[in-house]
Amino acid sequence: MEFGLTEEQQQIREEVRRFAENEIVPVAGEYDEEEKYPHDVVDKAAEMGLTGPYIPMEYGGAGYSILDTSIITEELFSYDPGIALSIVSTSFGCEAIMNFGTEDQKERYLEPIAKGEKISGAAISEPDTGSDVSSVSTRAEKDGDEWVINGNKMWITNGTVGDFFVVLCETNPDAEGRYNGFSQIVVESDRDGFSAEKITGKLGIRASDTAELVFDNVRVPEENLIGTRDAAFMQQMQFFDETRTAVAAQGVGIAKGATRAALEYAQDREQFGQSISEFQAIQHKLAEMATDTEAARNLTYKSAWKVDQGEDITKLASMAKEYASRVAVDVADEAVQIHGGAGYVDDFPVERFYRDAKITQIYEGTSEIQKNVIAREMLGKGF
Amino acid sequence: MKILVTVKEVATVEDEFEIEGTEIADQYLGADLNEWDDYAVEEAVQLQEAGIADEVVTVTIGPEDCEQTIRQALAKGADRAIRVWDDALEGVDLLDVEAKTEILRGVVEEEDPDLVLSGVQSGDDSWGATGVSLAEDLGFEWAAVVNHLEHDLEDGIASVRRELEGGVEELTDVELPAVLTIQTGINEPRYASLRGIRQAQRKELDVQSLADVGVDEGVVDSDLELTDMYEPESESDVTVWEGSAEETAGELGDLLRDKGVAP
Numbered sequence A: 001m002e003f004g005l006t007e008e009q010q011q012i013r014e015e016v017r018r019f020a021e022n023e024i025v026p027v028a029g030e031y032d033e034e035e036k037y038p039h040d041v042v043d044k045a046a047e048m049g050l051t052g053p054y055i056p057m058e059y060g061g062a063g064y065s066i067l068d069t070s071i072i073t074e075e076l077f078s079y080d081p082g083i084a085l086s087i088v089s090t091s092f093g094c095e096a097i098m099n100f101g102t103e104d105q106k107e108r109y110l111e112p113i114a115k116g117e118k119i120s121g122a123a124i125s126e127p128d129t130g131s132d133v134s135s136v137s138t139r140a141e142k143d144g145d146e147w148v149i150n151g152n153k154m155w156i157t158n159g160t161v162g163d164f165f166v167v168l169c170e171t172n173p174d175a176e177g178r179y180n181g182f183s184q185i186v187v188e189s190d191r192d193g194f195s196a197e198k199i200t201g202k203l204g205i206r207a208s209d210t211a212e213l214v215f216d217n218v219r220v221p222e223e224n225l226i227g228t229r230d231a232a233f234m235q236q237m238q239f240f241d242e243t244r245t246a247v248a249a250q251g252v253g254i255a256k257g258a259t260r261a262a263l264e265y266a267q268d269r270e271q272f273g274q275s276i277s278e279f280q281a282i283q284h285k286l287a288e289m290a291t292d293t294e295a296a297r298n299l300t301y302k303s304a305w306k307v308d309q310g311e312d313i314t315k316l317a318s319m320a321k322e323y324a325s326r327v328a329v330d331v332a333d334e335a336v337q338i339h340g341g342a343g344y345v346d347d348f349p350v351e352r353f354y355r356d357a358k359i360t361q362i363y364e365g366t367s368e369i370q371k372n373v374i375a376r377e378m379l380g381k382g383f
Numbered sequence B: 001m002k003i004l005v006t007v008k009e010v011a012t013v014e015d016e017f018e019i020e021g022t023e024i025a026d027q028y029l030g031a032d033l034n035e036w037d038d039y040a041v042e043e044a045v046q047l048q049e050a051g052i053a054d055e056v057v058t059v060t061i062g063p064e065d066c067e068q069t070i071r072q073a074l075a076k077g078a079d080r081a082i083r084v085w086d087d088a089l090e091g092v093d094l095l096d097v098e099a100k101t102e103i104l105r106g107v108v109e110e111e112d113p114d115l116v117l118s119g120v121q122s123g124d125d126s127w128g129a130t131g132v133s134l135a136e137d138l139g140f141e142w143a144a145v146v147n148h149l150e151h152d153l154e155d156g157i158a159s160v161r162r163e164l165e166g167g168v169e170e171l172t173d174v175e176l177p178a179v180l181t182i183q184t185g186i187n188e189p190r191y192a193s194l195r196g197i198r199q200a201q202r203k204e205l206d207v208q209s210l211a212d213v214g215v216d217e218g219v220v221d222s223d224l225e226l227t228d229m230y231e232p233e234s235e236s237d238v239t240v241w242e243g244s245a246e247e248t249a250g251e252l253g254d255l256l257r258d259k260g261v262a263p
């Protein structure tokens, strides 16, 4: 058993820290307040290769493992979750192309993502389809050698800034079984009939772009289908291990950043003639925050490591996602408490962490859904 | 053309710290690549990307611990690294400029570069002397505190702009082989890319002893001794002029000239 990071992994973490401190921290408040997508920061991150680090070297990426990618995600989120999500989400949906795409699709879609020339998105949720993914109703019909797509997608990260989306569509409504008859189809945002409307007023991760997508008789060539027709659900399920581990890493990062900020504030702030970090009540909070974060990190790294070993880890990935997101919310809460009134305004980053943390319990499967998955696996029931 | 860049891992210090004897207590210290060296590496890598340099080699004097820091330069594009270390250097309190000069000269003689770039100074010891001392010792031409370098280097000439005191700059030509000490701000150092970090793990990092670079162990003997370490009393002084810009600009000008800030 090996718990240490390699020298290379430490080096990645250091360089990402340098990038975040110089390029993200000074502008984080502004992008949050204005609810504005951080194009400039994303461009700089792309130069460094932070967009699609797991994309293989031959397609312009760095070929990093899920564990390496988790380390990058954790570090970025510990400085600002909104901008961090904008950076790590530039390749959303690409895991499907990487695993099931043809050589031509990989070249066409992965390379520009790795180089930072394009942004992608994954479009699954709909106005009436959230936790119950099998109720997807966006329809793709074959017409000659084209797919014709109609429907709405909701809450789509990168919706108004993305260049293409991997869209989960119903392709065979007559298929037997609730999980059959869906396909993943790439839709480029410059196709006729495609439109996106930005969703504003988010509680947190406000730098990240979220939108509703409308497909009105959008036509794409048949070669935009990823993998096997009607089998998207089975394809999609395979990435849950990866994507849930990634959200767990986001949670660990948020907890780490909130703890860092609280530790610093506790040492600076004086009351009753001493630093508040001298009070045992504050010390215990800090100790619990650090311990919970470390526990979440270990669960997350184990989950990432197992994915890299090629193991199927449905239960573990859900555990990591559920636990790390809960720790993120709890730790951010305590960090605000340690700041007192100063934590309730935007002078300090903890106010933002507090708002940002919540999303990790919602997207990529809510906490309730994660617990359903864990229990189902324990009880030996299928999905 | 071959470029040798001298690099060093320096100690970084937290804002608040304590001194123990002649050292800053360990718990307040971190380590990083010397800031000036980061600019020197960037300049060399840019010369390579422009097709002017064929090879960029870094050299450092330091223990194994510093390899991770030194790999930063490889991740940013240097081709290979040399690290000089020796049992004789272990536990030496103060490796003075003379010793560094001798060791680096050994490496320069072995590598035979056309251009040596060093940082103006190191962020911890701040001698600000190693590059120039090395040039003197080698009989190379040199330019110190370089904040611009023309990227043509035609006919074996480096056209540089150097920063003098009092805000004055000098344009000058130096003949290669030469040593340039690089000032911060000459370029904008890049972040190491993830691909770069990955590739750096496989680049050559050659460890050499004093004997390998042809230097005697006696090099560590120094005439210098570190006798004390203390925080200097800092004095600050403020002058405020009341009145419009027209009325007060002249007074500000006089003061700056008086203090030697402006010529």
Ligand SMILES: Cc1cc2nc3c(=O)[nH]c(=O)nc-3n(C[C@H](O)[C@H](O)[C@H](O)COP(=O)(O)OP(=O)(O)OC[C@H]3O[C@@H](n4cnc5c(N)ncnc54)[C@H](O)[C@@H]3O)c2cc1C
Pocket (backbone or CB within 6 Å): A092, A121, A122, A123, A124, A125, A129, A130, A131, A132, A154, A155, A156, A157, A158, A202, A210, A359, A362, A363, A364, A365, A366, A367, A368, A369, A372
């Ligand atoms: C900022 C943001 C970005 C997003 N990005 C994307 C994206 O890029 N792509 C994408 O496809 N989607 C995205 N989403 C959508 C996200 O994945 C969904 O919001 C999430 O899956 C929950 O679905 P829902 O909102 O419809 O909630 P619902 O499914 O309506 O859930 C409401 C509540 O009911 C509970 N619940 C539902 N079913 C059960 C059950 N069986 N047992 C117990 N409790 C249950 C839920 O846990 C929750 O508490 C994003 C959402 C947000 C807010």
